[in-house]
Amino acid sequence: MIYAERDENGNIIALRNNPVEPDQQEISTEELETFLSEYDQNKTISAFFRKLDNEVIRVLDDLVDLLVMKNIIKITDLPEQAQQKLGNRKRIRSKIQDNCILDEDEIL
Structure with a gap:
């Protein structure tokens, strides 16, 4: 879910x-598209999707x-x-993690 800070x-x-904020609603798709279209397409949107992709990669890991x-799969099945x-x-x-280079919220 994506929330807008206003x-x-x-x-x-x-x-x-x-x-x-408490009880904050998720941003609508239309409003998200409008917000993103107002910014530099090559920088803001690309950075936004890179962050989302990194989060998904971490979930897949x-x-x-x-x-x-x-024991549902073996690593050698891949x-x-x-x-x-x-x-x-x-x-x-x-x-x-051993060297504590990144904060917990940062994704790798």
């Missing part, structure tokens, strides 16, 4: 993954880990390239 005039000033842990990519991400995430 100024005193009701104009959207930021998009959030979580509500910033965790999903694969859960499926392996519950193609070799997928195994390597997941392994690389896991090693990097582990090193970063």
